[in-house]
Amino acid sequence: MQFNEKTYQVGGAVRDMLLDRPVQEIDWVVVGATPQAMLDQGFQQVGKDFPVFLHPETHEEYALARTERKQGSGYYGFEVYAAPDVTLEEDLQRRDLTINAMAMDNHGHIIDPYGGQADLKNRILRHVSPAFVEDPLRVLRTARFAARYHYLGFEIASETLALMRTLSGSGELKTLAKERVWQELQKGLMEASPHIMLIVLRDCGALEALFPDWLHHLDADNLEALAHSHDAQLGIEARFAAATRSMSTQAIKILGHACSAPKNVCQLAELYTRIKPLPAATATADTLLTVLEKCDVLRRPELLRTLCQVETLFTQQSYDHLSEAIAIMQSVDSRPFLEQGLTGKELGEAMRSERLARLKQQQE
CATH class of the missing domain: 3.30.460.10 (Beta Polymerase, domain 2)
Incomplete structure (x- = not known):
C-alpha cells in the first residue's frame, strides 16, 4: 500500500x-x-x-x-x-x-x-448518530453485540434502546431478507450469553414484530437453559432447540421459514418438541424403544445424543442410560435373522423384538 x-x-x-x-x-x-x-x-x-x-x-x-x-x-x-x-x-x-x-x-x-473509547470503558453500547434508525438490521446487530459482551458488563444505552423500539414498531424489520435475519440470530445465539440476544429482541419489540409466536412461548426456562448452553459448548442446533422448547412443531416450522433457519436446525427442534421430556432411567423398555425409534438412532444416533445435552440444561440430570440404550440398539445384528430366511416385515419385527428383549435384560 x-x-x-x-x-x-x-x-x-x-x-x-x-x-x-x-x-x-x-x-x-x-x-x-x-x-x-x-x-x-x-x-x-x-x-x-x-x-x-x-x-x-x-x-x-x-x-x-x-x-x-x-x-x-x-x-x-x-x-x-x-x-x-x-x-x-x-x-x-x-x-x-x-x-x-x-x-x-x-x-x-x-x-x-x-x-467509542469512553463507551468501551463505561461498558455502553450506544448508537453513533440518529441515522441508526435508517438500517433495521442494526436492531439485530446491537442485540448480538449485547450477547457477545454481556459477560464484560456491557449494557445498551437507554436512548439507543429507544431507537431500537422505534425501528421495531416501524415495520422496517419485515423488509429484511430472511437470510440476513438468520445470520444475525445464529451469531447471537452462538455468543457467550445467547439468552441476552433474545431478551434484547424481546424488550425492544423486535421479537413481536418478527416472530410473535416465539415471543409468546419464550419463558424463563428457555432463557435459563440458553444461558448455560455456552458453558456446555453446544452448537447452534442444540441452542435453537433449547430456545424453542415450548413451541409446537408447527410453530417451529413457521419460525424456521420466517427466519430461513437451516433444515437440520429446525428438524432437531421439531424432534425435541415431539419427544420431550426424555425418558428417565426408570422408564420401561417399551418407552425407551419407542423414543429411540422416533429419534432414528440406528441411522442418526447423534440426534438423540444432542437432545440429551439440551435436556440436561433444563433438568440438570444425566442421560447416560440413553447412550447405553443406543448401544444396545446398535448391537442387534441382522445376519442371524437373515440366515433364518426372514425378510421384509418379518425381519423388521424380529429385530425389533430382539432389541426390546435386550433393553429389558439391561434393566434387570
Missing part, C-alpha cells in the same frame, strides 16, 4: 484490540483513493454496491471511505457515495455503534470522533 496515513484499520479489529480480545479479522478503510488507484496496485474489486477490494497478498478487505443516505425501505435502501473527498470521520459516522466507529492509523494512533 502507498496510501500511508490514509489507510486505517477500522471497526471490530480496533474495538477488540482495545478490549484485549482476540482479533478475528482486520478491515481497512482507504481515504482519498479512487477505484482505479486500487486496481492499479493489484487489488481485486469485490463489492457491487460500494467499492470493496481484496489486498493482492493478504486478501484482507479494503473499502473506500463512503457515506450512505437512506433512499428507500429496508436494509438495501441506501444511496452510497464513495469518492476521494469523503473523510474518515464521515465514513465512521455511518456506522452503527460508537465502539465500532473507531479507526487506527499505521502508527497505532486511535481516531475516535464519536466517543
Whole structure:
C-alpha cells in the first residue's frame, strides 16, 4: 500500500484490540483513493454496491471511505457515495455503534470522533448518530453485540434502546431478507450469553414484530437453559432447540421459514418438541424403544445424543442410560435373522423384538 496515513484499520479489529480480545479479522478503510488507484496496485474489486477490494497478498478487505443516505425501505435502501473527498470521520459516522466507529492509523494512533473509547470503558453500547434508525438490521446487530459482551458488563444505552423500539414498531424489520435475519440470530445465539440476544429482541419489540409466536412461548426456562448452553459448548442446533422448547412443531416450522433457519436446525427442534421430556432411567423398555425409534438412532444416533445435552440444561440430570440404550440398539445384528430366511416385515419385527428383549435384560 502507498496510501500511508490514509489507510486505517477500522471497526471490530480496533474495538477488540482495545478490549484485549482476540482479533478475528482486520478491515481497512482507504481515504482519498479512487477505484482505479486500487486496481492499479493489484487489488481485486469485490463489492457491487460500494467499492470493496481484496489486498493482492493478504486478501484482507479494503473499502473506500463512503457515506450512505437512506433512499428507500429496508436494509438495501441506501444511496452510497464513495469518492476521494469523503473523510474518515464521515465514513465512521455511518456506522452503527460508537465502539465500532473507531479507526487506527499505521502508527497505532486511535481516531475516535464519536466517543467509542469512553463507551468501551463505561461498558455502553450506544448508537453513533440518529441515522441508526435508517438500517433495521442494526436492531439485530446491537442485540448480538449485547450477547457477545454481556459477560464484560456491557449494557445498551437507554436512548439507543429507544431507537431500537422505534425501528421495531416501524415495520422496517419485515423488509429484511430472511437470510440476513438468520445470520444475525445464529451469531447471537452462538455468543457467550445467547439468552441476552433474545431478551434484547424481546424488550425492544423486535421479537413481536418478527416472530410473535416465539415471543409468546419464550419463558424463563428457555432463557435459563440458553444461558448455560455456552458453558456446555453446544452448537447452534442444540441452542435453537433449547430456545424453542415450548413451541409446537408447527410453530417451529413457521419460525424456521420466517427466519430461513437451516433444515437440520429446525428438524432437531421439531424432534425435541415431539419427544420431550426424555425418558428417565426408570422408564420401561417399551418407552425407551419407542423414543429411540422416533429419534432414528440406528441411522442418526447423534440426534438423540444432542437432545440429551439440551435436556440436561433444563433438568440438570444425566442421560447416560440413553447412550447405553443406543448401544444396545446398535448391537442387534441382522445376519442371524437373515440366515433364518426372514425378510421384509418379518425381519423388521424380529429385530425389533430382539432389541426390546435386550433393553429389558439391561434393566434387570
